[in-house]
Amino acid sequence: MSPRTVRRHQAVYRRLVAVTPDVHRSRHGEEQVQLFGDLLNKGESALRLWIQVVPDLITVIRQSAAELGDRTARIALSITSLGPIGLGLVLGWISIDEYGDVPVLFPITAMALITQGVFTLVWLSHSLDQWKRPAKTVFVAGEAAALIVGSTIAIGSGILPGSIIAGLVIAVQAGLGLIVAGR
Amino acid sequence: MALPTSHFHILFALAEEDRHGYSIMKETEELTQGEVRLGPGALYVALAKLADQGLIEETDERPAPDLDDARRRYYRITDGGRAALGAELQRLHRVMERARRTDLGWSPT
Numbered sequence: 001m002s003p004r005t006v007r008r009h010q011a012v013y014r015r016l017v018a019v020t021p022d023v024h025r026s027r028h029g030e031e032q033v034q035l036f037g038d039l040l041n042k043g044e045s046a047l048r049l050w051i052q053v054v055p056d057l058i059t060v061i062r063q064s065a066a067e068l069g070d071r072t073a074r075i076a077l078s079i080t081s082l083g084p085i086g087l088g089l090v091l092g093w094i095s096i097d098e099y100g101d102v103p104v105l106f107p108i109t110a111m112a113l114i115t116q117g118v119f120t121l122v123w124l125s126h127s128l129d130q131w132k133r134p135a136k137t138v139f140v141a142g143e144a145a146a147l148i149v150g151s152t153i154a155i156g157s158g159i160l161p162g163s164i165i166a167g168l169v170i171a172v173q174a175g176l177g178l179i180v181a182g183r
Numbered sequence: 184m185a186l187p188t189s190h191f192h193i194l195f196a197l198a199e200e201d202r203h204g205y206s207i208m209k210e211t212e213e214l215t216q217g218e219v220r221l222g223p224g225a226l227y228v229a230l231a232k233l234a235d236q237g238l239i240e241e242t243d244e245r246p247a248p249d250l251d252d253a254r255r256r257y258y259r260i261t262d263g264g265r266a267a268l269g270a271e272l273q274r275l276h277r278v279m280e281r282a283r284r285t286d287l288g289w290s291p292t
Binding site: 017020024027028031032034035036038039042052053055056057059060063064067 | 225231
């Protein structure tokens with residue numbers, strides 16, 4: 001195949017690659033077009049290659065979309081994990097400031113919230129990957145417990161002023177955590 | 184957990200030497216006698232995923248200029264990648280051993 005014909009095929013292929021998600025295209029799009037050209041230059045049948053292109057691009061779009069969804073969910077979880085940590089610090093501060101006047105549940109809840117938020121951030125950073133399965137089990141158990149506690153606080157309220165918001169913050173973060181863990 | 188087929192073949196190809204995309208694709212075809220054929224898109228999706236998982240990395244080391252195409256990117260397997268490949272080969276070995284001992288109406292050649 002002449003270099004000019006290869007360039008024409010590549011130009012059409014480049015247009016198709018342009019419809020793939022940016023997360024993929026910006027990283028490997030041009031490399032992919034070059035490989036397509038290499039295959040033609042090395043004598044690959046153009047017809048065979050074009051037949052392969054459609055399912056191949058569908059694979060790219062499907063996997064890139066899943067990856068993008070996963071990345072977005074992880075970012076959202078990182079941000080919402082600051083919620084339980086913040087709530088935990090506030091509860092901890094109240095527990096210290098009004099030592100003796102608050103139920104023992106306050107400092108315990110504060111510790112639990114901070115632990116859960118920090119553990120989530122550590123888990124998301126892949127620092128626990130060497131203990132993948134037990135770490136995920138602990139993570140899912142923690143998020144499930146937080147979802148129950150958060151929902152109970154939000155629905156039950158009356159424990160603290162603004163407890164509906166606090167409960168929702170905990171429940172949303174925990175719900176997101178379970179979604180990410182399930183992906 | 185079992186490695187996806189494309190990931191397994193990419194790691195296998197890179198375990199032998201550093202390669203660029205075209206070389207990985209051709210090596211995989213040769214190894215599987217044409218049964219596994221990675222499309223350009225699927226290949227780079229898999230390469231990106233393996234790089235994100237720390238199993239491969241892009242390398243700056245390149246062949247001699249007369250054998251090189253400056254536009255190509257070369258990839259190399261990491262220690263983690265070799266460990267993952269080893270674990271997968273062990274898993275396949277166990278399956279083969281079991282298959283040899285079991286009457287499946289098929290015998291490995």
